[in-house]
Amino acid sequence: MDIILDNLPGLLIAIPLLGAFLTPVLSRAGDNVRNVWVMVITTLSSLCGLLVASRVLEAGTIVYAFGVDTISNVIPLDSGGIPIRIIFTIDPINAFMLIIAAVVGFCITLYSISSMEKLSGKDGFFTLLFLLVASVYGMIATGDLFNFFVFLEISSLAGAALVAYRIDKGVATEAGFKYAALSTLGGMLFLVGVGLLYAQYNSLNMAVIADRMQLTGLDIMAFVLFFTALAMKCGAVPMHFWTPDSYTMAPSSVTAFLVVSSQASLYALFRVCFTLYGGQINPLTVGWVIIILGVLSMFIGVTMAIPQKDVKRLMAYHAVSQTGYMLLGVGVGLAALSSTCFSQGVGMMALKGGLFHIMNHALYKGLLFLTAGVIMYRCGTRNLNQLGGLGHNMKWTMIFFMIGALAIAGIPPFNGFASKLLIYESTFLFNPLIAVIAMVVSILTLASFVKVFHSMFMGPKLPEYQDVEEAPKPMLIAMGILAVLVILFGIFPQQVVDTLVTPAAFALVDYHGYISAVLGGA
Amino acid sequence: MIEMFMVAALITVIIGFGAMIRLILGPTNPDRVVAVDTINTLTVAVLILLSVLYEQFIFIDVAIVYALLSFVSTLYIAKHIGGEL
Amino acid sequence: MIESFTLTTGFGAWNALFWVIAFVIAFIIGWLIWLRGEKVYDTSKGSTAPFLSGIAEPDKKEVHIRAGNLYWGYNDALSGYYKFVKPFHTGNLSDYFLAYLLVTAIVLIVVVVLK
Amino acid sequence: MLADSIAFVLLVIGLIFNALGVIGLLRFPDVYTRLHASTKATTFGSIFLCLGVVVYAIAHYFWTSDSQYLMVIVHTIIAVFALAVTNAAGSHAISRAAYKSGQIPEPAVVDKLAEAGL
């Protein structure tokens, strides 16, 4: 048992990969076998993620080196104090992200077992889904830059293939192609950055590079390449064009996980700014760049969302807008922590708000996309102009949608409000104008979801949707889990902030702690 | 002795540039394929010469890979030009 | 107990429980008001049917206000803004690349200048 | 020393033929004649270049009896064989494709293939 517990970070990647590799073989034995296998694997991998996270939160940072003799032998004695193998470094913020990925991953797999029932090519679908899950785990957990690049590419490719899953009419393929091409170029420029850092410090480990960082001109070049590649992957505004396209065209469960995957890029962006270049790069400049990106994302995202007629496209623009909140929170945190005008409290509060919003966003946006998927599954269209009166037959779906919509708009008893409150307050102390913009965006969000809610569920029963049925059980269960979490996080925000978010925020700021956890001493 | 191979490799590379002129000028696609084929052949020769020059004889494997696999790309292009793909 | 539900932001606090309690109280008040209503109200005489100035009730399909007709005023008021923003979303892959690389270039300038 | 001079002569021959092949490639008027030049001359030239290497390796094998020179000889010969076969088949494929794509041998005096109608 100890052996398995020690090796959990390895199994975290190995289990979904093994699941992915064996799915095509097992699906030759029939649909039921595959469904059981898929459920077993996804349960195990989610359990693994949660266990790792709980161990980290209990006992502090886990450092796991692949291929050494014993677990403690991270740095070879004769190597001059540098780790030479690939290292997983899981500190509280990684644990925080792992929990998100595990929960959402479990829900969407459960959901897609029944939502994919009618379609062909299911073995490929589940294989790619497991690969996507594994790559997101890898992106979160790894402490090695090149390894991060590899997982980034897996997530891009698996994501693109899943986006292009509906091959009729070629529209989904167009979206997938755009996603694949953009993320490939981003990955390539990221690799240039890795090469630049390697050329100077001869290491690929984030802690070693952060320790040796001297901020030469090449480092700034590398920083810019990392920064824009990751900001593009998470969908910040001037580079957000791929987001609505691919979120619209992907199957809904995949969209819910693509949100998590882009948040993993967001996490990496914060990691680069706070840890890799911690204390070296000018925080005020970078903070303001992030804030500007965030404000643009919020505003343009939400204003583009309102006139949309396609429900998933509308939600995708909202995803852009909510990403803006996270960027805003963390950017304000970065700028305020370094500035002498503000107390540390402002910065930490903004940081907590931004991080908490990541988790909340994953939950309620996942829920919303899943409800949109149910609508598509039952009604066969996403066009808001054709829908109407579904509330009579799909009561549970309506309730779940309402929970999600109220949460995303920041209506109090739900979790969206808690994190937005943190962001508003700290941003108001930092710069009142931005806080006002954030609130306006929140109001517009509510407005657009009122529109969606009205046009989908309200009104009399339409003749063509006279006997629409409620969604199948597994889909309802998956949505129910997310909805319960949304409500719980809304009612008990302080517990969540205390147990998960605050350690994560402190771990993000404390880059000396990260370096010393890997390199020891110092 | 070794210098001999170096000079030979150098001249072969320069000759390869001549083939590259045909690659760029070539009025039709078959001409370009011929040029690429020539570049392949010269490449194999250069690789063998260089491996002797570096005294690392296992590098000849690279040349064999070239000689075996450049055929594939030639065939694909030929099939495409001939309208048979 | 109460404190454990309170989200302290550092500059203030917020308690979800109070909000829920307020909701419950409002619901109870509303329920009480509803209870005070007339129990013997007769609905069968058509007094609850829609009265549309004597015109026959239109088809179900047309009663429902479609999404495209919602927020017409909002869209109309902000049409200048949308005329500015919409052309950026061309759907052209080259523009996507251009946006990405342009932001890279601008951030490069900003970060180098304001090092 | 004998091996040196033999290898030198072989290399010179190989270089001359390679150069001639490329000159022919640049000079000839149409695809088929260019194929003649490139296939024959460069294959022949490369064979001779490789033969130079083989002679060098044989000489060293006899001086040092190090078995890696044996490997050099064998691998070089394999490379040459592969080169010859693939060049021949490849040039056949190219010329056939060029003919099928409608390239008439421009200065040709006779074209039996057009008459055969294949």
Added chain:
Amino acid sequence: MIAIIHILVLIGIIITAAFIVWQKNLIAAAIAFAAFSFLLSIEFYILQAPDVAIAEAAVGAGVSTAIFLIAIWATHDQEAA
């Protein structure tokens, strides 16, 4: 002397890359891509990376050109305006 070979190969890489960029005929661009791949492989070889040279040779000669030509066959020969 090796340096001269090195410089020549590098110049060749740039020439073929530029040719790929400015060639309107997609098949010609694919052919030039094969040549580009070969020259890149020689460059890897000169920089003492035989593993990478074999990989680039196998991929560039075998797979890359093949899938490019299949895709070109399934679509257009000529570059769209």
Added chain:
Amino acid sequence: MIDNLPFLVVAVTILLGLYTILLKKDLIKIIMGISIVESGVNLFLIVLGYRWDSIAPIFTGAPSLAMVMPTVQALTLTSIVIGVATLALMLSMVMIIFRYYKTTDVSKVTKLQG
């Protein structure tokens, strides 16, 4: 300057690729541009690991034992595989796109917009 010629070539190659990506209209040409960028990055990594007068990192009967840096070669191998995988996926997508849109012009493949 002339010593750094390989790096200059890497820069020029990457720039050529970016030029292709930004200014060419054909989807296959854009993919070629991405592929050129990728080759440039591979070359960049290999060039980073070179050391004067050293041999490949393989223990054979070579004259000296000063070796070039092996890590970047391992990274480049991974990068090449990733490149092929991406290339295959993108080209297949272009084939599917052509099947339904009858064009590969990038300014016409814009059903998703607004």
Added chain:
Amino acid sequence: MSDCMSKLVRTTADVMFLFITVFGFYIVLHGHLTPGGGFQGGAIVAGGFILLIVANRLEDFLKWFQKRSFQSCEVSGLVLFIGTALAAIPLGYIFFKNFLNGAGGLFGQAVPFGINSGILNTAGTIPIMNIAVGIEVLGGLSIIVLYMTSGIRSHEEGE
């Protein structure tokens, strides 16, 4: 897809295929001694398959090799790879530990430092992983080209 290539090319390709395959396996198996390794060797063998695809008609090729067997190749290679890596955990080591090196037996001979090429039976799990990756790449690259080639077909004939 209307036609295969001429008889000369077909015969040449059929004969060459065997040599390409053997050479690819040679590269795979000697990955830890000479340049090469799993990916390179697998790509070479896949090049052989691609040669067969291009030289022959697709139907003929599918008569000799099925898509499903390539898929099995790929999956089995990957499972072998990750299984080798996972096998270290029950033995008390960490994931990806090279537990066979120096242990004797298959691939377990100890190597002295320095120049010693030609000893095949060394390097622990590395040759096993080489073989696994070789099988995987062989199946993967071939099946990519196979799928794309049959993709042209359905384009021509309609769905």
Added chain:
Amino acid sequence: MIPFIVSAFVAFLFYLVLVIGSGSVLFWSWEEIIAGVIIGLATGVICRKVFCKNENYRMLNPVRLVSFLFYICGPFLVELTKANLDVAYRIITGRIRPGIIRLRSGMKSDLALTMLAHSITLTPGTLSVNVDEKSHDLFIHVIHLDEGDEKKEAFEAEEIFTFMNLPAWIRRIAE
């Protein structure tokens, strides 16, 4: 079964040639031989349907194999040299008179036809352009056609080689 054995054996031999000089058992080490057997079996499984497609096992005769090597080193090399000198002359002077002619090969098996065609491509000033799949006639492009030859309906295979009778050799080897 026979194709499997044949291709496995050929693969084994080729592997042994590749790893020559690896050890002390003649030229090989025991490990390499065992690996060769395994690789031979694997290759046999893969190639059994491809390598001996026509079920023609005449080439297995060792006499034919030896004569193949002899053919490569002897007549073929002579013809190759002569052809290259000829082509060198054409390249320098530019005096060409090309044409496509029909050649009756008279070969029966595919392998022999392929060998002949490749020999024709590599040796005299000729290049095989196309092949008639039924009658096994070759269409060859000649770089310099003598005056009057264009009138001929078809050439015999022996006519275009000057010194050696390569078609006869090929017939001896491969048919």
Added chain:
Amino acid sequence: MRSLAVWFTLVILGIGLLFTAVTIPFGSPAMSDMDDYFIAHGQEQTGANNIVTSIVFDFRGFDTIGEASVLFTAVFGVSVLFRVRKKEEDYEYE
């Protein structure tokens, strides 16, 4: 307008890349402790003569499984794209 943006981008990125190109010294890396460790200890720790292979499959073996997964992903992406759809399978959008 667009071409102006394109040329601005290309010029700025070109300046950045050229700066990079002339700054890194070719052939004499600044630090090499990790690679020296590989060269010095690779053979005894893994038993492979080829250090690159020992890195690919042992020291950085985890990258290799990622690489293999990338290929696997591409294969299944392609197979999903070119799959044969069922007749009754229609997708839910306009």
